[in-house]
Amino acid sequence: MTHAPRPLLPLLFLPFFSLAAADPQPFELGEVVITADTISGAEAMTTRVTASDIRKFERTDLSEALRLSPGVFGNNNGPRNESGVYVRGFDLRQTPVFIDGIPVYVPYDGYVDLRRFSSADVAEISISKGFSSATYGPNTLGGAINIVSRKPEKPFEGDLLGGWMQEGGYIGTANLGFRSEHWYLQLGGSFTDVDSYRMSKDFVPTATENGGTRDNAYREDWRVSAKLGYMPNKTDEYALGYIWQRGEKGNPVYAGNLPAAQQPRRFWRWPQWDKQTIYFIGHTQLGKDTWIKERLYYDRFINSLFAYNNAAYNTQNPPAGFQSYYDDYTLGGSLEFGTKLSDKNTLKAALHGKFDRHTEHNQGAPYYTFEDRAYSLGIEDTHQFTERFSVTLGASYDRRDVLEAVDTNNGNGLGGDSFSAFNPQLGLFYKLPERGTFHATVAQKSRFPTIKDRYSYRLGAAIPNPNLEPERAVHYDIGYDGKVAKHLSIHASLFAAMIEDTIQRVANVLPGTFQLQNVGKSRNLGTELGFDYKPCDALQLGLNYTYLDRKNISQPQVKLIDTPRHALFTYADIRPVKWLSIIPSAEYSSARWALTTGAEVGAYAVMNLKAVVRLPGETTLSFGVNNLADRNYAVTEGYFEAGRTLFANLQLKF
Numbered sequence: 001m002t003h004a005p006r007p008l009l010p011l012l013f014l015p016f017f018s019l020a021a022a023d024p025q026p027f028e029l030g031e032v033v034i035t036a037d038t039i040s041g042a043e044a045m046t047t048r049v050t051a052s053d054i055r056k057f058e059r060t061d062l063s064e065a066l067r068l069s070p071g072v073f074g075n076n077n078g079p080r081n082e083s084g085v086y087v088r089g090f091d092l093r094q095t096p097v098f099i100d101g102i103p104v105y106v107p108y109d110g111y112v113d114l115r116r117f118s119s120a121d122v123a124e125i126s127i128s129k130g131f132s133s134a135t136y137g138p139n140t141l142g143g144a145i146n147i148v149s150r151k152p153e154k155p156f157e158g159d160l161l162g163g164w165m166q167e168g169g170y171i172g173t174a175n176l177g178f179r180s181e182h183w184y185l186q187l188g189g190s191f192t193d194v195d196s197y198r199m200s201k202d203f204v205p206t207a208t209e210n211g212g213t214r215d216n217a218y219r220e221d222w223r224v225s226a227k228l229g230y231m232p233n234k235t236d237e238y239a240l241g242y243i244w245q246r247g248e249k250g251n252p253v254y255a256g257n258l259p260a261a262q263q264p265r266r267f268w269r270w271p272q273w274d275k276q277t278i279y280f281i282g283h284t285q286l287g288k289d290t291w292i293k294e295r296l297y298y299d300r301f302i303n304s305l306f307a308y309n310n311a312a313y314n315t316q317n318p319p320a321g322f323q324s325y326y327d328d329y330t331l332g333g334s335l336e337f338g339t340k341l342s343d344k345n346t347l348k349a350a351l352h353g354k355f356d357r358h359t360e361h362n363q364g365a366p367y368y369t370f371e372d373r374a375y376s377l378g379i380e381d382t383h384q385f386t387e388r389f390s391v392t393l394g395a396s397y398d399r400r401d402v403l404e405a406v407d408t409n410n411g412n413g414l415g416g417d418s419f420s421a422f423n424p425q426l427g428l429f430y431k432l433p434e435r436g437t438f439h440a441t442v443a444q445k446s447r448f449p450t451i452k453d454r455y456s457y458r459l460g461a462a463i464p465n466p467n468l469e470p471e472r473a474v475h476y477d478i479g480y481d482g483k484v485a486k487h488l489s490i491h492a493s494l495f496a497a498m499i500e501d502t503i504q505r506v507a508n509v510l511p512g513t514f515q516l517q518n519v520g521k522s523r524n525l526g527t528e529l530g531f532d533y534k535p536c537d538a539l540q541l542g543l544n545y546t547y548l549d550r551k552n553i554s555q556p557q558v559k560l561i562d563t564p565r566h567a568l569f570t571y572a573d574i575r576p577v578k579w580l581s582i583i584p585s586a587e588y589s590s591a592r593w594a595l596t597t598g599a600e601v602g603a604y605a606v607m608n609l610k611a612v613v614r615l616p617g618e619t620t621l622s623f624g625v626n627n628l629a630d631r632n633y634a635v636t637e638g639y640f641e642a643g644r645t646l647f648a649n650l651q652l653k654f
Contacts, residue, residue: 023051024175026123027151027186027227029239029281029293030100032144034133034380034392034427045132045427045439045477047071047491049125051150056573057585058610058622058647060163060171060192062097062125062147063114068569069127070491070528070544073589075562078639079264081251083115086563088129088495089524089550090142094447094471098146100241102279102297103137107328107356107372109452110139116247116273118223120161120173121188123150130475130497131425131441134378135336135350138398138421141447141473142497149227149241152177152184156654163649167213168195171649182232188225194218200632200643208265208311209255214640215311216250216269235285240278247273253311256638258599263638265320267308274302289340296333301326319460323363331355344384352376358451366411370451371403392427400448405455405466416454416466421446436482436489446470453503453516462505462514469518473499479528491530491544498523504555505596521554540573559593562636564603566590581612583624594637604633618653 034045047069059065063083067074073086087095093110096103105112128136129143136144158176165171173190196213203211222245229239251268279297286292303326309315316322332354340346354374361367378396385391402416425443432438449468456462479493502520509515526548534540546567550560571585588605610624623646630644 024123024150024177025153026148027100027239029237029283030146030148031126032098032101032133032136032146034382034394045128045441047127047129049127051123054119054122055651056583057571057608058624058626058649059119061115062117062119062122065119065122065125066114066127066145067587068544069125070530070546071129071493071495071526071548072127073546073548073563073567074635076635076639076641078252078254078634078636079266081249081268081270082111082113084111085114085145087127087142087145088497088526089548089560089563090473090497091562093450094139095142095145096139098136098144099243099277100149100279100281101136101146101295102277102299103330103332103354104275104277104299106301107330107451108326108358108360108370110447110450113273115219116221116245116275117147118173118190118192118221120190120223121149121175121186121225122147124148130445130473130477130495131427131443132445134380134394134396134423134425135334135348137334137350137352137354137376137378138374138396138400139447141445141471141499143445149225150175150177150186150188151227151229152179152186155179159651159653161649161651163647165194165647166645167198169193169197169647182230184227184229184231186225186227186229188223190221190223192219192221194220197642198645199640200627200630202630202632203255203640203643206255206257208253214252214642216267216313217252219247219249221245221247235291236283238280238282240280242279243275243277245273245275249273252639254638255640256634258638267311267313269306269308269313270304271306272302272304276300291338293336293338294333295336298329298331300329303328325361325363327359329357345381347379347381349377349379352378356451360408368406368408368411370405370455372400372451373403374398374400374448388431388433390429390431392429393425394427395422395424397422398446398448402466405451407464408455408457414455414464414466417469419448419470421448421470421472432482435484436480438478438480440478441475442477443475444472445475446472449503449516460513462516463510465515465517468503468516469501471499471501471503471518473497487533487535489532491528493528495527496523496525502554504558519554520552522560523551523553525549525551538575541571542573543570544568558596559598561593561596564590564592579614581614583610583612584608585610589635592635599637601634601637604631606631606633620651620653621648622651623648 049068054065066072066085071088075084084092096105126146132144161173163171171192176187178185196217205211224244227241231237249270254264277299282294305324307322309321334352336350338348356372358370376398380394382392399420401418405414423444427441430438455464475497477495483489499522501518503516504520505514506517507514529545531543568588574582585608590603591600594601607628608626613621626645634640
């Protein structure tokens, strides 16, 4: 733990205590918005998690931060020790992740392990659900998640944080910003080093886990970011960004109670989970009402998986033991054009190009390479019919071509179709003066099958299907966002999605093997409710509730997994004096299907408690306990979450 430069106890009783600093300014060039959204009211379609939200609830990585939003469910892929989310029932392949509008999801399988991404340098997270900007590019079947970085406002600003968590966990973060009339520089760095985590005392030991501290649950992550910006005048801006990540992790062994033949017995470790992203973003004003926005990026992902035969992690005899290596990169860019056709009409169009390359091999085996190329043209037009009523009409045409693919069993080349999809959408928005916005939207979206979907043998359990078609969904959404009284704000949404050509497993295509095929038709139906009530500076109350009903229409006997029907998050921020906050919070999740055959993960409720002491000089000391009642629970069957865990953090802002 990082210690203060002088004793803390006497400072608790000093007569002057500073309030917390404001949220960092978001990097505007990194935002992706519906045309003229602040005028039309289309901002109501985007849920935002701010830096202060992240800090208030100590959400140190993106998987934890995203779960603060209604409609977003946490998901831990236990067999791979990956953390992700579902957005209204759509996973991360279907709801891709961007940083400042730059796609950072892994080309091979479309996922990204969100726990590897620190939230330390985040200004805000924008979550678009269903109806999302047509200028994002392809694969936004369920929406889009955009991580917006910081931009300095002052000549010199920053913050430092050091923290400790129970069972040998340490975190450290630093953000520094420099700004002059025409230039700015934003720097960030963070590390997380966790030995393990404490399991609940109610956990019943199994043959593979004896309880106490979780075996093989270590993780270490380092992240450095830098952004150099140039503002030659009041309208133009150009920025060059760089992100470097290095990570490694263990994979806790399955500790559930499925029959022995069904238990995944994986003794796996990832000694390398490394990512680098270089990007350029520019905004050039061509006249009073016309502009272009440029994006160029290169993103590389290097990953290694070591599989062992036993819990001692000292033998690697095939087929269960192996060393697997991935080397992926994405090269792409986009050009966005916008213009005001009149005082009441704004038009925007974007052209995207993206090249994905995946290379894999096991130690001692040949290298295999896969390459895809994707294009997208998106157009959005917003018309302001009255001061309060506006309409946004948009569409995108997406295409993916297969450039290279190989059969990893015999080394022969594999073909594959070119895919295309047309995605129209319509949004109606009505703004109430000084209140909020009603919205009604309909959007058709699509997702191209990944390289893994089309070509992977899944460790011998499947056969490839090079000709998989895109998944498609039509989203419907009506709702309201804004104030209903002076101190009360609400978010309310009723949504539905009809999904066709869903990629699902078809068993025994060959004896004992399955194949992914476009045989699925399903429906997601639900509602989101959020309340924020702040009657005075000393008290703030918040609640998010989501109801989600997913139905597999084409194969009712095959369960749709990993999402609960009911989810609730609630909290209070109590400030009896200016220098002290007491923040209790609670999360509830109903049961969810864990396996398509019907095994369940039970419902759980978890309570957390945090206290914040504000010290002089923008310094805050926070400490508390997560899972206060030491609840024994799991999000993925057989992979139990941490029990009662103490933590403490010290942060200095300047």
